[in-house]
Amino acid sequence: MEKRTNTASWDEKNRRWRISVQRDGQRRSFYSSTPGRTGQREANAKADRWLESGVNAAGATVASVYPExxxxxQTTTSASNWRPIDSRWRKWINPAIGGKKLDRITEQNLQDIVDAAFAAGLSKKTLTSMCCDLRSFFKFCRRSKLTTFSPEDLTIPAGARNKGKEILQPADLVKLFNIDTTTRWGKRVPEEYIHAYRVQVLTGLRPGELLGLEWADLKGHTLHVQRSINCRGEVTKGKNENAVRSVQLPDLAFAEIQAQRAMTGHSKQIFGISNQQNYAKRWAVYCAANGLTPVSPYELRHTFVSIAQVLPEGQVKRLVGHSRSMDTFGIYGHSVNGQDEQAADTLGSVFSSLLSRQA
Structure with a gap:
């Protein structure tokens, strides 16, 4: 960015202050008819604003700015946020425009990247994240006075679809709540994570939230969700600001946790599972050993949400730690006495009904 090195001078003939400055080879003059030093400051301020409004790309390329x-x-967000961004950037964005100068980038350049990712089969969710990455990067560039480019019209191809999610069906749930064994080394053995599987499907907790639970988080029938262990073993406060919440446990879930207490009640953690990878591997073995639909641990959460459709949407969002769909809910929505207990009773009835019908 150009810096002013001169100051406005008084033009006696025209009775005004005048200052001339140059930016990127372009010269402009600014004036003020206000007498005295006030007028001089006004003219200088006009020149400064014009100089600051320009860009100073100086031949900078996309790849040269990306590290900044x-x-x-990396400084302002968690690893679970910036690492996927970095992965998308290295695979899709840098190969396409990394060598291009910032002042030569067009919106079509960026749309071509999104379209190529769509053609390669990426999901609508990933394409949306990619568009957010690009907008965020160029917003950073604008704030750094490197460009004035703003890619606001990026679009997701109309044919993009979210990846389909599998969930446990009622017959799978019956097996889950009646079979507490798995196979290891070709033999039938007790499944030590069985209560974790059941609690997750009964509460809709994220896998990391489940692993992060401690006995101190349980107060009566209320479970206070306030930490998560991510796939790298790092303890975080959860995926978003809504992740910290209290969950009123249905009787079925409370019974499973009480059964777990006999196994790990002497430990700090409720389930004592070392990491998400181990949890996912053991769950996959359990599914294969007992003929359950092979779903991921995260899809146990989807199973819960699908079953919980009998509840109002607002209650479901609170239970699973999702953001409100409207700002009004975030500002004016408050917990109503007895509402959580009612939701827990309703969910307990739904699960009990599903299990009894399939028995």
Missing amino acids: WIKRL
């Missing part, structure tokens, strides 16, 4: 942007994300 990702470093900022």
Whole structure:
């Protein structure tokens, strides 16, 4: 960015202050008819604003600026946020426009990247994240006075679809709540994570939230969800600001946790599972050993949400730690006495009904 090195001078003939400055080879003059030093300051301020409004790309390429942007994300966000961004950038964005100068980038350049990712089969969710990455990067560039480019019209191809999710069906749930064994080394053995599987499907907890639970988080029938263990073993406060919440346990879920107490009640953690990878591997073995639909641990959460459709949407969002669909809910929505207990009773009835019908 150009810096002013001169100051406005008084033009006696025209009775005004005048200052001339140059930016990127372009010269402009600014004036003020206000007498005295006030007028001089006004003219100088006009020149400064014009100089500051320009860009100073100086031939900078996308690849040369990217390290500054990702470093900022590493400083201000969690690894679970910036690492997927970095992965998408290295695979899709940098090969396409990394060598291009910022002042030569067009919106079509960016749309071509999104379209290519769509053609390769990426999901609508991933394409949406990619568009957010690009907008965020160029917003950083604008704030750094490197460009004025703003890719606001990026679009997701109309044919993009979210990846389909599998859930446990009622027959699978019956097996889950009646079979507490798995296979190891070709033999039938007790499944030590059985209560974790059941609690997750009964509460809709994320896998990391389940692993992060401690006995101190349980107060009566209320479970206070306040930490998560991510796939790298790091303890975090959860995926978003709504992740910290209290969950009123249905009787079925409370019974499973009480059964777990006999196994790990002497430990700090409720389930004592070392990491998400181990949890996912053991769950996959359990599904194969007992003929359950092979779903991921995260899809146990989808199973819960699908069954919980009998509840109002607002209650479901609170239970699973999702954001409100409207700002009004975030500002004016408050917990109503007895509402959580009612939701827990309703969910307990739904699960009990499903299990009894399939028995």
